[in-house]
Amino acid sequence: MKQRKLEILLEEVEDFSDHELELEQYQTPSPLAAEILHFAYMQGDLDDSVQDLGCGTGILAIGAKLLGARTVLGYDTDPKALEIAKINARKLGVEVEFVSTDIADVIGHVKTTLMNPPFGARVKGRDRPFLSSALRTSEVIYSIHNRGSLAFIQKFIKPAVITHSYVAKFPLKRTFDFHKKEREVIEVEIYRITVSK
Structure with a gap:
């Protein structure tokens, strides 16, 4: 599937009905999601x-x-x-198992x-349990982080290594009261990490 076709399909994914500020819930924009997924597909990481x-x-x-x-x-x-994720999967005709759990409790x-x-941004270090769980449970990781996170990520994931990284645009819609603009574009870094076993 071409990246543009994937992006068009992912535009059908419904966003959060009620964003939780403490969870920093921002849906990955469909163009960025399609870009990351297509890159992972081309690396043979989605087979x-x-x-x-x-x-x-x-x-x-x-x-x-x-x-x-x-x-x-x-x-x-x-x-x-x-619940929204399950509706989205049904709408797009795919079978995904969705599990309610704390990220630190993910096994397998x-x-x-x-x-x-x-x-x-709200609670410093909120990304660390995600990185720890991913390092513990997978061989390859694709992760989105604030621009300027490279040195921290490299140190945190050792002995795993970043094989690819690039900067991308992440458009944020006005979601919470403290947001001043209707839409703001921030820069993020995308990392592909391989885990040493």
Whole structure:
């Protein structure tokens, strides 16, 4: 599937009905989700088992399944987001298992983790449990972080290594009262990490 076709399909994914500020719930925009997923597909990382940590409304998990992942699991602590994710998966005709759990309690093993963890803007270090769970349960990780996180991520994930990183635009819609603009574009860094076993 071409990246543009995937992006068009992912535009059908419904956003959060009620964003939780403390969870830093921002849905990954469909152009960025399609870009990351297509890159992972081209690397051969979506051919087997995939998990989406902090899956929210399911955009990365659903996209992985659309690109042919054998099994896909989506984990989140917010049951309301998971209900929307289930609706989104049905709407797009894919089978994804969504599980309500704390990210630190994720068990098992998959080939690839996809995630857009909290950036830690509200609570510093909020992305660390996501990184720890991904490192413990997968071979390859694709993760979105605030621009300027490279040195921290490299140190935190050792002995795992970043094989690819690039800067991307992440448009944020006005979601919370403290947001001043209707739409703001921030820069994020996308990392592909391989875990040493």
